[in-house]
Amino acid sequence: MNMKDYIGIGVLALIVAVMPFAVGNDYYLGVLVFTALNCLTCIGLCLLLGYAGQISLGHSAFVAIGAYASALLTTKLGWNPWAAMGAGIVISLVTAVLVGIPTLKLKGHYLAMATLGFASIVHVVLVAAVDITGGPSGVSGIPRLELFGLALDTDTRIFYFCWALVLVALYFAVNLIHSRVGRGLQAIHGSEDAASSLGVNITVDKIRIFALSAVFASVSGSLYSHYVLYIDPGPFDVMHSVLLITMVAVGGIHSIWGAVTGAVLLSLLPEGLSFLSEGLAQFNIQYKTDYDTLIYGAILLSIMLFLPEGLFDGIRRSFSFFSKTNTETERGQ
Amino acid sequence: MTDNPTRSFIVLDRLRKEFGGVVAVNDLSLNFAKGQISALIGPNGAGKTTVFNLITGFLPPTSGSITLNGVNLSGKKPHRIASMGVGRTFQNVQVFPAMTVLENVMVGRHLRSRCGMAVSCLLPQALRPEEKRIREASMVWLEAVGLKDQADRTAGSLPLGSQRMLEIARAMALEPSVLFLDEPASGLNARETAGMGDLIVKIKAMGITIILVEHDMELVMDISDNVAVVNFGSLIAEGTPKDIQANPDVINAYLGA
Numbered sequence: 211m212n213m214k215d216y217i218g219i220g221v222l223a224l225i226v227a228v229m230p231f232a233v234g235n236d237y238y239l240g241v242l243v244f245t246a247l248n249c250l251t252c253i254g255l256c257l258l259l260g261y262a263g264q265i266s267l268g269h270s271a272f273v274a275i276g277a278y279a280s281a282l283l284t285t286k287l288g289w290n291p292w293a294a295m296g297a298g299i300v301i302s303l304v305t306a307v308l309v310g311i312p313t314l315k316l317k318g319h320y321l322a323m324a325t326l327g328f329a330s331i332v333h334v335v336l337v338a339a340v341d342i343t344g345g346p347s348g349v350s351g352i353p354r355l356e357l358f359g360l361a362l363d364t365d366t367r368i369f370y371f372c373w374a375l376v377l378v379a380l381y382f383a384v385n386l387i388h389s390r391v392g393r394g395l396q397a398i399h400g401s402e403d404a405a406s407s408l409g410v411n412i413t414v415d416k417i418r419i420f421a422l423s424a425v426f427a428s429v430s431g432s433l434y435s436h437y438v439l440y441i442d443p444g445p446f447d448v449m450h451s452v453l454l455i456t457m458v459a460v461g462g463i464h465s466i467w468g469a470v471t472g473a474v475l476l477s478l479l480p481e482g483l484s485f486l487s488e489g490l491a492q493f494n495i496q497y498k499t500d501y502d503t504l505i506y507g508a509i510l511l512s513i514m515l516f517l518p519e520g521l522f523d524g525i526r527r528s529f530s531f532f533s534k535t536n537t538e539t540e541r542g543q
Numbered sequence: 544m545t546d547n548p549t550r551s552f553i554v555l556d557r558l559r560k561e562f563g564g565v566v567a568v569n570d571l572s573l574n575f576a577k578g579q580i581s582a583l584i585g586p587n588g589a590g591k592t593t594v595f596n597l598i599t600g601f602l603p604p605t606s607g608s609i610t611l612n613g614v615n616l617s618g619k620k621p622h623r624i625a626s627m628g629v630g631r632t633f634q635n636v637q638v639f640p641a642m643t644v645l646e647n648v649m650v651g652r653h654l655r656s657r658c659g660m661a662v663s664c665l666l667p668q669a670l671r672p673e674e675k676r677i678r679e680a681s682m683v684w685l686e687a688v689g690l691k692d693q694a695d696r697t698a699g700s701l702p703l704g705s706q707r708m709l710e711i712a713r714a715m716a717l718e719p720s721v722l723f724l725d726e727p728a729s730g731l732n733a734r735e736t737a738g739m740g741d742l743i744v745k746i747k748a749m750g751i752t753i754i755l756v757e758h759d760m761e762l763v764m765d766i767s768d769n770v771a772v773v774n775f776g777s778l779i780a781e782g783t784p785k786d787i788q789a790n791p792d793v794i795n796a797y798l799g800a
Contacts, residue, residue, distance in 0.1 A: 212668060216667070382664040382665070383664075384667075385663060385664055385665065385666060385667050385668065386660070386663050386664050388667075388668040388674070389658055389663035389668065389671065389674070390652070390653060390656045390657075390658050390663065390673070390677065391658065391659065391660050391663045392663065393642070393646055393649055393650050393653070394650065394653055396639060396641070396642055396646070396650075397639050397642070397650045397653075399639070399641070400637075400638070400639025400640055400641060400642060401637040401638075401639060403601065403621075403633065403637055404633065404637035404638070404639065404710075404713075405639075405650070406601075406620070406621035406622045406625070407599060407601075407621055407625055407630070407631050407633075407714070408622075408625055408630075408650050408651050408653055408654070408713065408714070408716075408717060409622050409625035409626050409653045409654035409717065410622060410650070410653055411620075411622045412622070418660055422660070464641065
């Protein structure tokens, strides 16, 4: 059964609980908040990409919709942040359905191109609709979230709140995967013809999982707004979609834990690289942040070459190799 | 219909399918009897698989109608037709390769279970009673096709013969009243083919109507109650296996006049 998944969620909860004590520094806690936000989006994206087999290069747009709904409704109309987040969810949901109806008929590269187009349209609107979105100068003065009268105004509190949502998202995802609906999605991935011959409504199910993943992305965007308190279109460009897909692919698209692994790893990598650059500086070797792209590329390339099922699967395999069990049920031919 | 009701369980009435200028199914009128094994045979390219795809909703007919027990099927989507009790397998096997053998069959219970997306997200598998029922019903079918001990393997790692058996188990989990089998013995060795024949007869004994497209004539003549021969999308002969074997038109169609 899937007891392992719930144990995994428990272990992650424990790690989250002790993390602020291990990391004294607010800066690093902040990095871990962004990590949580990426995890949230990637969990939804993994359900769409890894389980239902539908690619989306448009998820930066849903993050943006959540972020801008929160920012604009709170600053311009004085809405409560929770209501604004809810509105963001509704707008993302409706947008996902409207975008999904025509695009999810496409497959593979064509679906990638169509969703990419959607992401760049949303980005262009954010930059160009200056009167509404503030254009390139963005929106500032976004209020903080408040939970039962407790302001989420320290990094520790926000850290706990965001990671709690990641745990909830994981719990939802694990339940969904092991359900009638989840198996229907995996069936669509395996063979659309066979899935529909068994009564799976492939058109509707694809749109529903696309919408669910859009909601995860939207919540992540809203949290981003209320944490950073200032947003501009910069972080929501098409490259952010590509980064999200990379996270899921690096970790391993076939497992929700792979998505989490990838999101954590690639969110922390820039910090790791700045450590490296300080280390190298002691030996008088100059490391420029431009090299980051090179290292990202090298990592992606080596994972695709040596661990095509992703990092998480690689770790799992090496463990099962040592314990010499469970090899019968390994994925793949 | 002039035929008696059991003869006309599935009725194709002047069914036609054109691909561009090519007529794949040419005003084909054909009845399939309830509770019997009917075979649809003919040379390669005769339009047999196209007929299957028209009945199961994978292709829309150009004209004509298809009725199951008096209910019109033409123009409906595959998942709707599945919900009306029509199961099928595919000529090129279509198991879900990354899922386990058991999970493949569990997908077949899709229409026999209820939980929607919200309930599925909120409740763990152990707290959804339908999961246990889905698993048990699926295991029954795995046992029936002899794949019970392979339940936890990934379906893609099974040999072709077992994948064909799995496809049947999966379609049967739907509890269909009609089962369409598209070349179930294709690619199987003699021993596997015999096993397939036994399984098909066993399914018929459960009261399920079976329509079969197959090139293995020994199997067809062995198990079928009724055989229809098509060529160039038209019916050229229909009857018991014995009639068909003696029919000069059929011999012509296969050997070329």
